[in-house]
Amino acid sequence: MSNLKEAVFGNKERVVTGIGLIAVLSVILAINNFYLIWAILGISYLVGLWEVNKLFGIDNKVAVLSLGTITWLFTLTTSNIMLIAFIPMIIIASYKAYKNEDMKEVLPFIYPTVSMIIFLALYKDFGILSIVWLIIVVVFTDTFAYFSGKYLGKTKFSPTSPNKTLEGVAGGIIAGTIFGSVAGLYFNGFFYALVLSFLVSFFSVFGDLFESYLKRKADVKDSGNIFPGHGGILDRLDGYLFGVIILYVGMKLV
DSSP: OHHHHHHHHSOHHHHHHHHHHHHHHHHHHHHOOHHHHHHHHHHHHHHHHHHHHHHHTOSOHHHHHHHHHHHHHHTTSOSOGGGGTTHHHHHHHHHHHHHTOOOGGGGGGTTTHHHHHHHHHHHHHHOHHHHHHHHHHHHHHHHHHHHHHHHHOOSEEETTEEEEEHHHHHHHHHHHHHHHHHHHTTTSOHHHHHHHHHHHHHHHHHHHHHHHHHHHHHTOSOSOOSBTTTBSHHHHHHHHHHHHHHHHHHHHHO
8 A cells, every 4th residue: 555655646746747737728628718718728839849959959940930820820710620740841841851950840840740730620520429439449548557557567669768567558448449449439349449449559659669669769868847846748649649640540541
């Protein structure tokens, strides 16, 4: 029991921040207004874009942020939000090719830009309950991966993230799939919800791993420090940034 208490409450700053984030998120979801969701996702995107410049080693942060802002504003101009997703990448790649310069400024317009635009498209096309489904899958995956790894973990999962264990990842995916399957019943049958929840859970693990990879390459502990005890916006969204792509594609295919 003492170990469980330490695991849950060992970092009070992290716990308090987490409770605050849950409260704010609950209010946003309850209001369920497109322009509010657009604004919150947009702020999260621009902060994440600023953070990812450090991870990719990009010096011209203002130019990247400016194009990101224009890109997000353009999502209000079309009913098909996905049309916007790859335009900034093409613009930057074309300019860099013309100037014969390094292409690393293209990277922020792949990650996290594409995922954040898909996040908005998911909400617009499928409503707030699709966001709730995504959150349930990723939260239960993260939570059970932590506790499964802490109490059952023995086998290292990947050199990219030495603290992750195969047992933890398995426990997280099982929990994310089970709870996600229940949430997904609103949209379709059980088998559909089960398979898609599993895929979202599975790839959310690798979203987290990808963020760990970027931080190790940049030799930083967190992507930022906006959330006390939790790091930056990308540290909070990493699993969602891969999971949301899988959920959106899966829902579009059916």
